[in-house]
Amino acid sequence: MQYLKDEVRNRILAEAMKEFQNRGFLNASMRAIADNAGVAIGNVYRYFKNKEDLFNEIVEPAYRCFLGMEKLHKQELYSFKEIVYYIMEVMKEYKIQLLIMVDKSKGTKYASFKAEITKLAEKAIRDGLLPELQKKGIEVKDPFIFCVIASTFIEGLFMILRKYEEEAATRYLIHRLMILFFDDLDKRFE
Amino acid sequence: MQYLKDEVRNRILAEAMKEFQNRGFLNASMRAIADNAGVAIGNVYRYFKNKEDLFNEIVEPAYRCFLGMEKLHKQELYSFKEIVYYIMEVMKEYKIQLLIMVDKSKGTKYASFKAEITKLAEKAIRDGLLPELQKKGIEVKDPFIFCVIASTFIEGLFMILRKYEEEAATRYLIHRLMILFFDDLDKRFE
Amino acid sequence: MQYLKDEVRNRILAEAMKEFQNRGFLNASMRAIADNAGVAIGNVYRYFKNKEDLFNEIVEPAYRCFLGMEKLHKQELYSFKEIVYYIMEVMKEYKIQLLIMVDKSKGTKYASFKAEITKLAEKAIRDGLLPELQKKGIEVKDPFIFCVIASTFIEGLFMILRKYEEEAATRYLIHRLMILFFDDLDKRFE
Amino acid sequence: MQYLKDEVRNRILAEAMKEFQNRGFLNASMRAIADNAGVAIGNVYRYFKNKEDLFNEIVEPAYRCFLGMEKLHKQELYSFKEIVYYIMEVMKEYKIQLLIMVDKSKGTKYASFKAEITKLAEKAIRDGLLPELQKKGIEVKDPFIFCVIASTFIEGLFMILRKYEEEAATRYLIHRLMILFFDDLDKRFE
DNA sequence: AATGAATGAGCATTCATTCAT
DNA sequence: GATGAATGAATGCTCATTCAT
Numbered sequence: 001m002q003y004l005k006d007e008v009r010n011r012i013l014a015e016a017m018k019e020f021q022n023r024g025f026l027n028a029s030m031r032a033i034a035d036n037a038g039v040a041i042g043n044v045y046r047y048f049k050n051k052e053d054l055f056n057e058i059v060e061p062a063y064r065c066f067l068g069m070e071k072l073h074k075q076e077l078y079s080f081k082e083i084v085y086y087i088m089e090v091m092k093e094y095k096i097q098l099l100i101m102v103d104k105s106k107g108t109k110y111a112s113f114k115a116e117i118t119k120l121a122e123k124a125i126r127d128g129l130l131p132e133l134q135k136k137g138i139e140v141k142d143p144f145i146f147c148v149i150a151s152t153f154i155e156g157l158f159m160i161l162r163k164y165e166e167e168a169a170t171r172y173l174i175h176r177l178m179i180l181f182f183d184d185l186d187k188r189f190e
Numbered sequence: 191m192q193y194l195k196d197e198v199r200n201r202i203l204a205e206a207m208k209e210f211q212n213r214g215f216l217n218a219s220m221r222a223i224a225d226n227a228g229v230a231i232g233n234v235y236r237y238f239k240n241k242e243d244l245f246n247e248i249v250e251p252a253y254r255c256f257l258g259m260e261k262l263h264k265q266e267l268y269s270f271k272e273i274v275y276y277i278m279e280v281m282k283e284y285k286i287q288l289l290i291m292v293d294k295s296k297g298t299k300y301a302s303f304k305a306e307i308t309k310l311a312e313k314a315i316r317d318g319l320l321p322e323l324q325k326k327g328i329e330v331k332d333p334f335i336f337c338v339i340a341s342t343f344i345e346g347l348f349m350i351l352r353k354y355e356e357e358a359a360t361r362y363l364i365h366r367l368m369i370l371f372f373d374d375l376d377k378r379f380e
Numbered sequence: 381m382q383y384l385k386d387e388v389r390n391r392i393l394a395e396a397m398k399e400f401q402n403r404g405f406l407n408a409s410m411r412a413i414a415d416n417a418g419v420a421i422g423n424v425y426r427y428f429k430n431k432e433d434l435f436n437e438i439v440e441p442a443y444r445c446f447l448g449m450e451k452l453h454k455q456e457l458y459s460f461k462e463i464v465y466y467i468m469e470v471m472k473e474y475k476i477q478l479l480i481m482v483d484k485s486k487g488t489k490y491a492s493f494k495a496e497i498t499k500l501a502e503k504a505i506r507d508g509l510l511p512e513l514q515k516k517g518i519e520v521k522d523p524f525i526f527c528v529i530a531s532t533f534i535e536g537l538f539m540i541l542r543k544y545e546e547e548a549a550t551r552y553l554i555h556r557l558m559i560l561f562f563d564d565l566d567k568r569f570e
Numbered sequence: 571m572q573y574l575k576d577e578v579r580n581r582i583l584a585e586a587m588k589e590f591q592n593r594g595f596l597n598a599s600m601r602a603i604a605d606n607a608g609v610a611i612g613n614v615y616r617y618f619k620n621k622e623d624l625f626n627e628i629v630e631p632a633y634r635c636f637l638g639m640e641k642l643h644k645q646e647l648y649s650f651k652e653i654v655y656y657i658m659e660v661m662k663e664y665k666i667q668l669l670i671m672v673d674k675s676k677g678t679k680y681a682s683f684k685a686e687i688t689k690l691a692e693k694a695i696r697d698g699l700l701p702e703l704q705k706k707g708i709e710v711k712d713p714f715i716f717c718v719i720a721s722t723f724i725e726g727l728f729m730i731l732r733k734y735e736e737e738a739a740t741r742y743l744i745h746r747l748m749i750l751f752f753d754d755l756d757k758r759f760e
Numbered sequence: 761a762a763t764g765a766a767t768g769a770g771c772a773t774t775c776a777t778t779c780a781t
Numbered sequence: 782g783a784t785g786a787a788t789g790a791a792t793g794c795t796c797a798t799t800c801a802t
Contacts, residue, residue: 005765024296027216030793040767042795051793142359145366148349152342159338169332176335180371180378188370195782220776230784232778241776385786404676407596410772420788422774431772522739525746528729532722539718549712556715560751560758568750575761600797610763612799621797767799774792781784 009047011037016054017096024104025055055108059101062094063110066117080124081178084157088174091161099162114154122150125182132186140189153181199237201227206244207286214294215245245298249291252284253300256307270314274347274368278360281351292348304344312340315372322376330379343371389427391417396434397476404484405435435488439481442474443490446497460504461558464537468554471541479542494534502530505562512566520569533561579617581607586624587666594674595625625678629671632664633680636687650694654727654748658740661731672728684724692720695752702756710759723751 015036019028030051034041048054069086091098101113126146133140140146156177164170205226209218220241224231238244259276281288291303316336323330330336346367354360395416399408410431414421428434449466471478481493506526513520520526536557544550585606589598600621604611618624639656661668671683696716703710710716726747734740 008765029791031791040765041793042768043766045794046765142363142366144350144353145363145370148346148363148367149370151349152346155345156338156342159341160334163334173332173335173338176332177338180335180339180375183378184374185370188373198782219774231776232785233783235777236782388786409770411770420786421772422789423787425773426786522743522746524730524733525743525750528726528743528747529750531729532726535725536718536722539721540714543714553712553715553718556712557718560715560719560755563758564754565750568753578761599795611797612764613762615798616761763800763802765799765801767797769796771795772793775790776788778786778788779784780786 008037008039008043012039012044012047012054013058017058017100020055020058020100020104021096024106025051026107030054052108055105059097059105059108059110062090062097062101063113065090065094066098066113080121080128080182084174084178087157088161088170092167095161099158102158118147118151118154121154122146125150125153128182129185129189133189136186136190138186138189149181149185153177156181198227198229198233202229202234202237202244203248207248207290210245210248210290210294211286214296215241216297220244242298245295245300249287249295249298249300252280252287252291253303255280255284256288256303270311270318270372271368273311273314274364277347278351278364282357285351289348289352308337308341308344311344312336315340315343318372319375319379323379326376326380328376328379339371339375343367346371388417388419388423392419392424392427392434393438397438397480400435400438400480400484401476404486405431406487410434432488435485439477439485439488439490442470442477442481443493445470445474446478446493460501460508460562464554464558467537468541468550472547475541479538482538498527498531498534501534502526505530505533508562509565509569513569516566516570518566518569529561529565533557536561578607578609578613582609582614582617582624583628587628587670590625590628590670590674591666594676595621596677600624622678625675625680629667629675629678629680632660632667632671633683635660635664636668636683650691650698650752651748653691653694654744657727658731658744662737665731669728669732688717688721688724691724692716695720695723698752699755699759703759706756706760708756708759719751719755723747726751 012033016028016033018036019033023029028051030044031041033054034044037044044054048057069090101110102117103114105111105113126143129146157174160170160173160177164173202223206218206223208226209223213219218241220234221231223244224234227234234244238247259273259280291300292307295301295303316333319336320330347364350360350363350367354363392413396408396413398416399413403409408431410424411421413434414424417424424434428437449470481490482497483494485491485493506523509526537554540550540553540557544553582603586598586603588606589603593599598621600614601611603624604614607614614624618627639653639660671680672687673684675681675683696713699716700710727744730740730743730747734743
């Protein structure tokens with residue numbers, strides 16, 4: 001055989017995904033992954049250089065998508081709402097991977113992923129909101145509230161994406177979430 | 191002599207709290223706790239049966255408070271807003287313990303604490319909101335949105351409690367948070 | 381107990397010394413050392429941070445002696461012959477340690493010890509011999525021969541030190557060795 | 571078809587030789603040998619039963635030559651000097667193999683090869699020297715000195731053979747080495 | 761004949777827990 | 782009551798060897 005057997009590789013990846021999701025990167029056990037995949041521990045290392053590499057292999061495609069999104073955002077081609085729909089698109093393909101990056105990546109280079117994405121969201125929220133507030137002469141005493149809004153919104157987004165397989169339901173809920181968070185947001189600062 | 195010295199016990203508890211907060215239950219090191227408390231590792235096990243027991247001892251008073259609150263809630267003595275202020279009260283005494291329960295309890299029986307508290311919040315939100323919505327003839331297509339609201343609100347609450355030491359700032363931000371989440375909430379369902 | 385039990389520590393050191401001598405640093409097995417010392421593997425790491433540290437602990441006192449010697453040599457307080465006797469003195473205390481450094485230290489920071497000591501010997505030999513040869517107008521076609529002389533002499537020195545416990549016999553043999561190597565050495569270049 | 575292709579076999583042998591020379595028997599990697607030979611690892615085991623067998627296959631012809639030499643020596647057909655030239659002759663064909671046997675055979679049955687060859691040299695030295703010494707009425711207090719001479723001489727011999735490719739330089743240095751070691755050796759025992 | 765995927769014992773190291781003192 | 786030495790199962794990872802194809 002010229003290439004490593006995809007079936008085994010996929011079995012390992014599938015079990016690794018479960019293990020990382022259940023126990024996080026640091027507490028995940030390579031032996032448990034191998035056992036559950038029905039593979040000798042040594043064989044895992046034919047397919048993946050080490051634990052970190054196995055983790056990256058799972059998480060990287062999702063991260064690359066996120067980077068693509070970030071780039072678009074920096075060019076300011078999209079408004080906050082459009083970004084959310086774009087994220088949704090990405091999530092459809094990499095739901096679990098993103099959840100792992102967000103919650104289970106301590107000990108890896110992705111540890112700060114959630115912070116990054118939240119910072120991005122915060123910036124978008126601020127950019128949308130501050131002009132409105134200034135127009136109305138409203139001053140925000142503690143800007144940490146923007147951080148909280150961004151963080152909780154992202155949290156809610158992931159909750160929805162975590163739960164739903166079907167697209168229509170997801171879209172509906174995210175639509176609701178955005179209304180709840182951002183409709184008349186300026187008025188709630190009065 | 192079978193008694194145990196409170197001073198030693200407290201020193202262990204104090205250092206354990208720091209360790210659990212910094213590294214979570216699973217990654218906390220009993221050795222580090224003992225060393226930092228200036229106590230022999232073996233002696234820790236005279237005061238606490240094992241790692242889990244030590245964890246419980248730290249977290250239980252806070253959990254019991256939470257149970258007390260829950261009881262009051264079941265008697266429907268408090269509205270949602272009042273509950274929040276009650277929680278804040280509890281937090282003043284057991285802030286770190288609660289944050290540990292919320293974020294660092296994986297591997298213990300408190301792992302689902304955040305889910306529990308969120309369920310409670312969800313019930314309170316529903317109880318407050320549904321009558322209003324029914325009055326207006328608004329039907330909520332997917333009630334998972336209540337779960338999301340509760341969860342993100344709780345997340346925001348803990349974010350604020352995590353960050354601030356001083357009460358006035360905390361109160362102000364939580365006030366803002368509640369306005370953002372719950373003012374005219376019914377209108378955002380129209 | 382305030383201090384680690386010396387008896388166990390010494391048992392580990394003794395077995396480690398055997399293991400390193402038999403199999404070299406890289407192939408030595410920490411488990412084998414622990415087993416032979418009648419100690420649980422985990423306990424070895426109470427006494428020594430890791431394999432390298434255990435190795436260093438064995439070898440360092442000998443190395444420090446060697447450094448002392450080298451310093452004296454750089455100040456040119458001693459002739460080559462005097463150095464040899466000085467080495468002998470050092471060896472009386474650290475025979476096995478030096479043999480380990482010389483032959484079994486691949487993979488450690490002492491890997492080049494033999495090369496260093498040989499270079500030192502070579503310099504001493506050259507410094508002693510070249511003036512004599514120049515006086516006689518003898519030119520050495522390939523100076524690698526000095527390297528060979530130094531290396532083989534050092535080898536012989538270690539052989540003798542390896543074999544003998546008793547000092548008189550050692551002294552006698554090293555005396556013979558030096559005569560064989562260096563008496564009329566210049567004449568054998570004619 | 572049960573035959574094995576000589577070309578493949580030779581490629582494996584060539585790469586194994588390099589690997590054993592660079593890293594020694596114990597640390598040599600079968601995988602590296604297979605990769606460098608451009609052969610599947612499994613296929614190596616069609617040609618050679620295991621690592622030890624592969625090592626033996628490389629080293630045996632050189633060892634057989636050495637045995638042949640030993641035989642001649644036992645028949646006392648050669649003097650010591652003649653033996654050295656004979657060795658050199660053998661080395662011309664099996665230089666690397668002999669150096670492997672001497673330095674890199676730990677963990678194999680050839681581990682004691684150097685000791686064997688040294689014993690042989692020692693006997694030759696003794697046989698050549700003792701009659702001379704007896705003639706002069708010189709008594710050697712500790713015959714271990716012969717062992718040392720033999721051992722260091724062999725060491726020097728291999729140093730030279732290790733370093734030089736070209737024959738003239740090799741011959742010159744070995745010539746010098748023999749002069750240094752054996753010219754007027756009897757006189758240095760007076 | 762050849763491939764390379766698979767195996768599993770082995771390695772150094774860590775750490776919650778026990779126990780003799 | 783206190784000590785810290787001792788235990789051993791578990792971790793990530795390597796590598797000679799086997800075996801189905």
